[in-house]
Amino acid sequence: MTPNAAPTSAGPSRRSFLASTAVVTAAVAGGMPLLAACGGEQEDRKEGATSGKEARKLLPAFVASSVVTPDLPAKNGSASGFTRAIPAAELKTSVPAKLGSGGALQVMSPFWGTPPKGDNPYYKAMNEAVGVQVTWQNQDGVTYDQKLGAVLASDTVPDVVVVPGWNLMGRIPSAINAKFADLGPYLSGDKVKDYPNLAAVPTEAWQRGIFGGQLRAVPMPAPSITDIAPLYRKDLLDEEGWTPPTSPDEFLSWAKEATDARSKRWACDDMKWTAFNVFGVLSGSDKALWWNLEDGKLVNRVETDAYLEALEWTRKLYAAKVVHPDAVQGKAGGEAGNRFTAGEVLVYNQNISDWWGKTAEQRTQRDDFEMAAFDIFGADGGDPTLWAVQPANIFTFISRKATEQQVKDFLALCNFCAAPYGTKEFMLTAYGVEGTDYTIEDGLPVKTTQGINEVNGAYDYTGNPAPYIAYPDLPDVTRGMVEWQQRMGAFTKKSSFFGLTVTEPNRWSNLADDFEQLEDDVVRGRKKISDVQQAVSDWRARGGDGLRDWYRKLLDDNGTAK
Structure with missing residues (x-):
């Protein structure tokens, strides 16, 4: 999701x-x-x-x-x-x-x-x-x-x-x-x-x-476990003798080699969700999961270096023109899967259930279609740090x-x-x-x-x-x-509010609503990383720090569900 x-x-x-x-x-x-x-x-x-x-x-x-x-x-x-x-x-x-x-x-x-x-x-x-x-x-x-x-x-x-x-x-x-x-x-x-x-x-x-x-x-x-998987065309990669990349740098290098715009083939669709997993960003699937206690301080996902690094890596993919043009224009969602099955995109990220859905769909038309999900690698090419989603x-x-x-x-x-x-x-x-x-x-x-x-x-x-x-x-x-x-x-960890259904105070309920659009603007080159840093400062001033104190009291009073 x-x-x-x-x-x-x-x-x-x-x-x-x-x-x-x-x-x-x-x-x-x-x-x-x-x-x-x-x-x-x-x-x-x-x-x-x-x-x-x-x-x-x-x-x-x-x-x-x-x-x-x-x-x-x-x-x-x-x-x-x-x-x-x-x-x-x-x-x-x-x-x-x-x-x-x-x-x-x-x-x-x-x-x-x-x-x-x-x-x-x-x-x-x-x-x-x-x-x-x-x-x-x-x-x-x-x-x-x-x-x-x-x-x-x-x-x-x-x-x-x-x-x-x-x-x-x-x-x-x-x-x-x-x-x-x-x-x-x-x-x-x-x-x-x-x-x-x-x-x-x-x-x-x-x-x-x-x-x-x-x-x-x-x-x-x-x-x-995260339900967003990096899905790839195993049949097409095998045909070219490629194996799935195992680090961010290797992925970018492979993507440049694999992309052939004249043949209408691009390495990937928008990879922001996978980038968040690769760089160990706290889950964005539930507001309570945006927070985690680290070294005695409650930290929000948008305040972390990992968050900025994930956006910067995704921006590099767009800048290298290895992302399908329709994704550049923001035509993501279900259309990404269609670009994938058409062979115009070799990798996209979506709910892992698409592995079966697309395979079942395509096997009614051709027997040689094969896809899979590659393992999420860490920011340094080693083991990833993944964060649990709500159960x-x-x-x-x-x-x-x-x-x-x-x-x-x-x-x-x-x-x-x-x-x-x-x-x-x-x-x-x-x-x-x-x-x-x-x-x-x-x-x-x-x-x-x-x-x-x-x-x-x-x-x-x-x-x-x-x-x-x-x-x-x-x-x-x-x-x-x-x-x-x-x-x-x-490689999956549970953050501080995993398993809890948290009701935030209404005064802060829409505090972070603009971040997703800002993320999309940054990775497509329309905004800068410095704009994210400024948005985080504004978020803290408009109530982010107050919300942090509220979550910390909740944690101190009740403990975790882990």
Whole structure:
């Protein structure tokens, strides 16, 4: 995910880690604007975060799932991996008894594309299996922040609401604390064992579900390793006898050799995100991760030499004209992937899920397409210093007005949807009804046109297992992705506010909004490094130092979640 922006992949979903003959992509808008005030709920707002001893009282007990054994166990914070499809006769059962009472829930969630009709076979089968009659209020994912703000500012809030982490801006945290129920009485400690699939969700992810001093959200777990990978055309590099560069200087030298503008081939697209990783810059994926305690002082990512060095190296790439002209013009995002598959770009950085997405897409047209991710090197060509991203970034809440039975039905739904790969519950949740939504071809489940349109972007958000990657159609890609995460995880550190959901004071909420545009201007030569240094000074004077003091007190009072 790009810093300060919504994802550029199709609706963010753990179900994207699935085999399918169709590759669906949709660009999502960039940084979301602040929302209007959500009404008179400010008294319920609790700024800061809950960690240390207080958090331990709230968190569910962790009981690892033993229902299915992955082919590639999780390591160093990676996802686990499954390289084969599980035949129907081998599928396990993780929910032996229907937990839902037959009650009804309205669920509001983002959706990218055209939402299916509410009475489709998939929804009906899920409702029957879970024992909860869910009515989906799917909203346009591109403008979801606007709808979310309006709904939370009103007196009428759906029973269940999905909130992506990139929408936690403005008054949204205040509304969350005021509008949604405390799940602690149902999930804290051993209580979660009533919902075994939820008990297998990693503790780090549950930590992110604490808002306003209470466990309010069911999180979507994610690997803590950077999700931005430098992806390269392995087939084209092999053809030229090139191997992936192993240092910043080597990359620049190789890029000059590889670029041939007359042949419409450039070495790379915009590499800013990779540069931040190469030079060890603190993560920009979450505002709290911008801070880290170093030698007794709390430091922000924009204050570091590494931040300036990363921008300067990226600027050199642009100055050497090894970056595709469209990226120079700012045409990045999903278009970068198209330039990559067209062979106009040899390296680009994007969410690692593109490794499967682009490979699956291209293999329907040609067998010789091959891509991979090269290992991130350090600034000196040695081991990198990488920083962990948050272990969950999409949250699902239930209304404070919900009855006890509705809360239990909600958790029954989440527990069913959190079933691990290789179970009957997973197959229904991820693929729908066999013969209608998918068929089995050469041992692999393949979605029908109806399945592509209907089994998409709904139950993804109401419960998820521990992070996993499962592309049985491309087992080598599955293995490559997991092993890349494992290698990079060995060099990944957790900054001071890792795992915490921090609500910053409103007076500082947009303090750093201009930095991303400034970064893009600097690397393209429109601004200078000295402009960044001046912006940092201005940031400190306008409230950066005050925000630092606020974060330091938060750290001193509560400790870390590590």
